[in-house]
Amino acid sequence: MSSEMIDLLLKSFWETCYMVGASTLLATLIGLPLGVILTVTRRDHILPNQPLNTVLGAVVNATRSTPFIILMVAIIPLTRFIVGSSIGTTAAIVPLTISAAPFIARIIESSLLEISPGVIEAAEAMGASPMQIITKVLIPEARHSIVLGVTLAIISLIGYSAMAGTLGGGGLGDLAIRYGYQRFQMDVMVATVVVLIFMVQAMQSLGDWLSKKLNKNKL
């Protein structure tokens, strides 16, 4: 592989990191409150609100059931409105965020639901407000499980980011398609896949390590 190709590979790697990093951050910022609302508005939880729960749940489900490639095309006007263009690495962040946010919301919901009702009741008995229960009980108690969930989201975002590449988003997926597939450069294809495998492995190990560090249930 020429040094030119290596430069290109490195550039694509950073593009992927940028897309995945930015969309993970944004999707978590949206998904965390969404997941919290989905949890606490349940019938037996601290702020029951059935209509809100049902509507929000439906929106989340609808977004999650739309295939990413279709979502990406469908929201082009929105992307153009936010970023100013529908092509490019930054533009790819919009559909990536929108597809990952409901996923993260569900992951956070299921993490928060693992917390025993007794612990929440104890906090209520001490006079904690719903907001204090969310910030001081629910999220800290579920953090190790949330970290694992976000790791899962990062890994699927790495996969999605490759698809975003096909709409001019750049990144490793784009490189693999344009050089590896369309120009029959097998070495580029292999190198891209190896880098992707390495990224996924690294993220999973990091997530596992951090989650284990935060988990005080088994010491």
Place this chain on the structure above:
Amino acid sequence: MIDLVNVAKTYYSKAGDIKALQPTDLHIRSGEIFGIIGLSGAGKSTLVRCINMLERPSSGQVFVDGQELTKMSEKELRKVRRSIGMIFQHFNLLASRTVYDNIAFPLEIQGLSKSEIAKKVQPLLELVQLEDRADYYPSQLSGGQKQRVGIARALASDPKVLLCDEATSALDPQTTKSILDLLQNINKKLGLTIVLITHQMEVVKAICDRVAVIENGVIVEQGSMVEVFTQPQHPTTKEFTKSVINAELPEIIKKMALSDTYEEGSKLIVRLTFLGDSAGEPIVSGMVKRFDVEVSIIYGNIDQLKDTPFGILIVEVAGEKNNIAAALDYLHARELKTEVIGYEL
């Protein structure tokens, strides 16, 4: 300290309404340890949660320390709950916090500064004897230690009332005893009113001043613990007390051929029940010395109801007819319960 007036709780559901608590009156005095005993599903959990309004009663009024909780908004309730501590069967500690931070939790909620919190947590760690475990996480503690943390946490905001929801049910007998000792200790030391719900008779027997027996959402009997235990009225109470105080006659006496009246050469079988100070009286030697009778003990059981000694003795009295009669009169004149079971031939 705590007054429940006509408090009832019904859970409404499509499958049918469940009356967890029938209209109930309960008065708990300041500084006492009050036990509520019942089988699972009897409504005791609902009852105790009505006291701090974790369950809003469907009807009736709840007063704690002169304030009517049933009239309050959620916000006002949150403030009042700080003066009502609660501990739980499964401890309900925060797994992600150390022992120290668990005890600090209610204080954090109240917005106290770090130095104020430190000032309160340290003596509590000492009170529950966990000074050397401050930096441990709950998963590194035994059940008894976890409950000690729960108690310290409940005491952090200087409550006037402590609610104990099956606090010892998940613990082994020895640990149960140490937790009960601790509860009794803080009851005396801090003058804390303790409400304790349990299905364990031993717990009530060990520390309660007064007790209420609950069944199917109804309080079927209440009163001083010693009275309820020694003279149970309701069948449920009798069933409960049986495990602790055996009112039934031992097998060996049931098998005896007994007659109701004295016949030549027969021996008197009598059951003596001692309570409180009378337990210290030398009854047996008193009989032997005063009257020419022989006394042998067939069955004996001495127990303690909180601070009150309680004993049952079944004795056989042998001798002349007149002497036996005189001994019986002597027993009747003492401060104890004397029941003639019969005369053995």
